[in-house]
Amino acid sequence: MDLADLADLAPPAHLRELFATDPQRAERYVAHAGDLRIDFSKHRIDDGVLDALVELARDRGVEARRDAMFAGERINVAEDRAVGHVALRMPSGSEFRIDGDDVVPDVHDVLDRMGAFADRVRADDRITHVVNIGIGGSDLGPAMAYEALQAFRHPRIRCSFVSNVDGADIAGVLADADPASTLFVVASKTFGTIETLTNARTARAWLVDALGDAAVAEHFVAVSTNAERVAEFGIDTVNMFGFWDWVGGRYSVDSAIGLALMIAIGPAAFREFLDGFHQVDEHFRTAPLPENAPVLLALLGVWYTNGLGFATKAVLPYAQELARFPAYLQQLDMESNGKSVRLDGSRVDHDTGPIVWGEPGTNGQHAFYQLIHQGTHVVPVDLIGFAKAHHPYQQHHDLLIANLIAQSEALAFGRRNEDEPHRNFDGDRPNTVILAEQLTPSVLGQLIALYEHIVHVQGTIWGVNSYDQWGVELGKELANQVTPELTGGVDALRPDAHDASTNALIGWYRAHR
Ligand code: F6P
Numbered sequence: 001m002d003l004a005d006l007a008d009l010a011p012p013a014h015l016r017e018l019f020a021t022d023p024q025r026a027e028r029y030v031a032h033a034g035d036l037r038i039d040f041s042k043h044r045i046d047d048g049v050l051d052a053l054v055e056l057a058r059d060r061g062v063e064a065r066r067d068a069m070f071a072g073e074r075i076n077v078a079e080d081r082a083v084g085h086v087a088l089r090m091p092s093g094s095e096f097r098i099d100g101d102d103v104v105p106d107v108h109d110v111l112d113r114m115g116a117f118a119d120r121v122r123a124d125d126r127i128t129h130v131v132n133i134g135i136g137g138s139d140l141g142p143a144m145a146y147e148a149l150q151a152f153r154h155p156r157i158r159c160s161f162v163s164n165v166d167g168a169d170i171a172g173v174l175a176d177a178d179p180a181s182t183l184f185v186v187a188s189k190t191f192g193t194i195e196t197l198t199n200a201r202t203a204r205a206w207l208v209d210a211l212g213d214a215a216v217a218e219h220f221v222a223v224s225t226n227a228e229r230v231a232e233f234g235i236d237t238v239n240m241f242g243f244w245d246w247v248g249g250r251y252s253v254d255s256a257i258g259l260a261l262m263i264a265i266g267p268a269a270f271r272e273f274l275d276g277f278h279q280v281d282e283h284f285r286t287a288p289l290p291e292n293a294p295v296l297l298a299l300l301g302v303w304y305t306n307g308l309g310f311a312t313k314a315v316l317p318y319a320q321e322l323a324r325f326p327a328y329l330q331q332l333d334m335e336s337n338g339k340s341v342r343l344d345g346s347r348v349d350h351d352t353g354p355i356v357w358g359e360p361g362t363n364g365q366h367a368f369y370q371l372i373h374q375g376t377h378v379v380p381v382d383l384i385g386f387a388k389a390h391h392p393y394q395q396h397h398d399l400l401i402a403n404l405i406a407q408s409e410a411l412a413f414g415r416r417n418e419d420e421p422h423r424n425f426d427g428d429r430p431n432t433v434i435l436a437e438q439l440t441p442s443v444l445g446q447l448i449a450l451y452e453h454i455v456h457v458q459g460t461i462w463g464v465n466s467y468d469q470w471g472v473e474l475g476k477e478l479a480n481q482v483t484p485e486l487t488g489g490v491d492a493l494r495p496d497a498h499d500a501s502t503n504a505l506i507g508w509y510r511a512h513r
Helices: 003-008 015-021 047-059 062-070 085-089 104-123 140-148 167-175 194-211 215-219 227-233 256-265 267-286 293-307 325-337 369-374 394-413 441-462 470-487 500-512
Strands: 030-033 036-039 129-133 158-162 182-187 220-224 240-242 312-317 355-357 381-386 431-436
Touching: 003 047, 003 293, 015 394, 030 267, 030 293, 036 293, 036 441, 047 062, 047 293, 047 441, 062 267, 062 441, 085 104, 085 267, 085 441, 104 240, 104 256, 104 267, 129 194, 129 256, 140 158, 140 256, 140 325, 140 441, 158 167, 158 256, 167 194, 182 194, 182 215, 182 256, 194 215, 194 220, 194 470, 215 220, 220 227, 220 256, 227 240, 240 256, 256 267, 267 293, 267 441, 293 441, 312 325, 325 355, 325 441, 369 394, 381 394, 394 431, 431 441, 470 500
Parallel strands: 129 158, 129 182, 182 220, 220 240, 312 355, 312 381, 381 431
Antiparallel strands: 030 036, 036 431
């Protein structure tokens, strides 16, 4: 079974018919991973399609590549690195070898140091505000998880997240901050990212201005893999928490990059978060393919991308706390699988990663759901919800979950109206419903791990390297070239530096700045 064969698979009947002839599919097409109940019955599949997809996974070496990742092999071939984020959540005493060395003790050493530091901050009444400065994987994970786990945060400590090089971002946070009670966490895997260093310098100048140079040691810590650059920046490496080059930025929320989150929710809850990841890792590592939740969901995505030609996918959490989850998944998925060459550098001849987007329900219902229900594009959606809320307003929660369930039904079955075409709902709009008892640190870890492994399986099937991101480099390089051209003297303006349009944009900005 090959990817190209998907286009020849007979698409199954309309979901109305599939349910009418086989109501058991509502039980058969439910997967469980950790505490997650994943209903994938309202997808355009039948047993024939599903068997073919599982065969595709086998033929594309999904099991072998999964095992290679868990064996610490250098599956990130373009950068010649192991892919070890699953080691970050292994319980102490277990083993994950990279180049012969067990990395689990190192992981737990850092976790213990983070825990001791987090406890100290949580006990120190002077600190009320933690500002994480980072971008991409050094921002989205902790920012998303902090918001998701609001119910678990220390009542005295709030966190802010500054990422954008747009000064409006840091200006907004500093305007609302008091130097004496603020702790800055500068989070950057490379410690070479211009946005983060620019924001960190601005924050340091702001602090020094108020409290003097000596305050930096008390109010700045760093999270990085690059001790040299941390020291060069002026943060003592005793105040640095490390991680390793085998942790990709978008896979790093469970490393020291989660420090701000750990300070907010406490070391014990952070360990529960890691344990949630690990539960789904174990499911992914051991469950047979036909019961393996990340594998099944990945295969549905491949079926839609390559078999039916659906280019986008929406993630719609029915939980306000997960408002940043779609943005987090955009980096996880699109930076991983938005590729057009295979591992060996040859060009793919099939589509790869989908365009991922989404907003929390029910807000989206009053905005873009029109297109999802009646537009010409078919958008497979993930609906995520929880049985119990963290707030006391039960009536709100019942209404919220009623909407989630109703949307799942409306999308799949539609409503025929031959007399009034504007009111006709075709249905047959695929959706997954992911439910859990409550959004806890463990359940959030489970959800993230589920999506990480979906991305891994899809990358394997598409034959791309999910663990590099060369596509972000060209823009960075040109921005470095353009910056002095915007701000330098006349000498900085070479008429042959760029194409005519780019030169005109630079000229306009110079004249108007
Ligand atoms: O530009 C993309 C990227 O390299 C992401 O992959 C990464 O998460 C982000 O930048 C931030 O990088 P760093 O943690 O090294 O500052």
